[in-house]
Amino acid sequence: MNILVVGGGAREHAICDAVYLSKNIELFSVMSNLNPGIGKLSKDFFQEKETNIEKIVNYARLKNIDIVLIGPEAPLEVGIVNELNKAGIESCSPTKEAARIETDKEWMRNLLKKYNIPGQLKCETFTNIEKARKFIDSLNGEIALKPIGLTGGKGVRVSGDHFKTINDALKYVKEVIDNKIGGEAKILIEEKAVGEEFTLQAFSDGNTILPLPAVQDHKRLLPEDKGPNTGGMGSYSCENGLLPFLSKSDYEEGAVILQKIIESLKKEGCKYIGPIYGQFMLTIDGPKIIEINARFGDPEAMNVLPLLESDFVDICKAMIDGNLNTIKLKLKKKSTVCKYVVPEGYGVKSMVGKKIYIDEESIKSTGSMLFYASVNKDDALVKTTSSRSLAVVGISDTLNNAENICEEALQYIKGDHIFIRHDIGKSNLIEKRIKHMIELRGM
Numbered sequence: 001m002n003i004l005v006v007g008g009g010a011r012e013h014a015i016c017d018a019v020y021l022s023k024n025i026e027l028f029s030v031m032s033n034l035n036p037g038i039g040k041l042s043k044d045f046f047q048e049k050e051t052n053i054e055k056i057v058n059y060a061r062l063k064n065i066d067i068v069l070i071g072p073e074a075p076l077e078v079g080i081v082n083e084l085n086k087a088g089i090e091s092c093s094p095t096k097e098a099a100r101i102e103t104d105k106e107w108m109r110n111l112l113k114k115y116n117i118p119g120q121l122k123c124e125t126f127t128n129i130e131k132a133r134k135f136i137d138s139l140n141g142e143i144a145l146k147p148i149g150l151t152g153g154k155g156v157r158v159s160g161d162h163f164k165t166i167n168d169a170l171k172y173v174k175e176v177i178d179n180k181i182g183g184e185a186k187i188l189i190e191e192k193a194v195g196e197e198f199t200l201q202a203f204s205d206g207n208t209i210l211p212l213p214a215v216q217d218h219k220r221l222l223p224e225d226k227g228p229n230t231g232g233m234g235s236y237s238c239e240n241g242l243l244p245f246l247s248k249s250d251y252e253e254g255a256v257i258l259q260k261i262i263e264s265l266k267k268e269g270c271k272y273i274g275p276i277y278g279q280f281m282l283t284i285d286g287p288k289i290i291e292i293n294a295r296f297g298d299p300e301a302m303n304v305l306p307l308l309e310s311d312f313v314d315i316c317k318a319m320i321d322g323n324l325n326t327i328k329l330k331l332k333k334k335s336t337v338c339k340y341v342v343p344e345g346y347g348v349k350s351m352v353g354k355k356i357y358i359d360e361e362s363i364k365s366t367g368s369m370l371f372y373a374s375v376n377k378d379d380a381l382v383k384t385t386s387s388r389s390l391a392v393v394g395i396s397d398t399l400n401n402a403e404n405i406c407e408e409a410l411q412y413i414k415g416d417h418i419f420i421r422h423d424i425g426k427s428n429l430i431e432k433r434i435k436h437m438i439e440l441r442g443m
């Protein structure tokens, strides 16, 4: 069976790794930047922009691809799956219509309202600044401001974190509306949810979901959750599938929400096939929906895919065939800690073209996994681009050991201009998260 993976980041490297472990497959890939890890695993690769659908469909035809897996959201938004379907090629990712759950935040919030899905936040969209002001006042300025469409994870502003006063909030409201940030002269204003964030990813065949272990991502650039939001600096998961602050019932509430979303998408006539991603805030009133993504998370894919004991391609086939209920999902009961290596200045102004020395064999000897992201390779030399460079994932029986192993492996990555958030997965930060939830519950 020929499998094509679209995307060239560390998430896609993890997807390719999982595909590669499956039986009787040949792996092909499309990526805009040559990912050395994906390149090594692929029988053939096509270096092309991931949104250039026509060329990708032609490549898939030429290589007799049976199933296509799409990593990032941008090709989903422009309908890559619809075009592959027209060409008679199956995809284990959602159509453009189903992917609106991620690509159109207003549509997503309306769907939640229409089907009375639990975990909602008060929210409204505005094209008029005066009306926005009244809504912001009614929420005492405790809000999140969001452009409607995709902004690469960098368009959201939250009170307290990114702005202090209602006037500052209104400045951003005006900026989004005037400049059509996110594609429309409109803004989504949500009530601010207070608590601890967690990610719940699941496989979906359009009828049922198979949820995966919960993960906590770290969006902020700097230790102690300081600095600007990034695409994600690292993440961890625990051997029991929960998180130190997340109970089984919280996890199950999240899974019920994802299941109800899948059912509502089916009722809307856009059956959702592929991995689905729920970003939740665990509040004192239970999990609240922050965003839903139409794909695996990056970095969160790297926490869950290495744990699969079931054959990944079998799961993909079951998602496409609508018989996910026949799969008995087997996962290693291990903790994972993922830390990204990024260029110095990432999130502000990355130092591009700087050398990174990677001792792959020694990294492997620690039991960690290495996933390449956005780098350039001249001969044997790996160099930074403006995006995240690579990720290391430590896997072990406990969170503490997984973190130690990850750090051990990071010793084998050297460069004068790289940056890592070393606090991810360390007990100090974990304790802080637990304490935060205890304090909120005691208030």
Ligand code: AMP
Binding pocket: 121, 143, 144, 153, 154, 155, 156, 158, 190, 191, 192, 193, 194, 197, 219, 229, 279, 281, 290, 291
């Ligand atoms: P998003 O791009 O929607 O994931 O938002 C980026 C980050 O902003 C999230 O990971 C949260 O930390 C924060 N955020 C988004 N929406 C809210 C909200 N309604 N309340 C509190 N924080 C939020």
Ligand code: GLY
Binding pocket: 153, 217, 231, 232, 293, 296, 297, 298, 299, 300
């Ligand atoms: N980790 C955030 C995302 O994948 O959107």
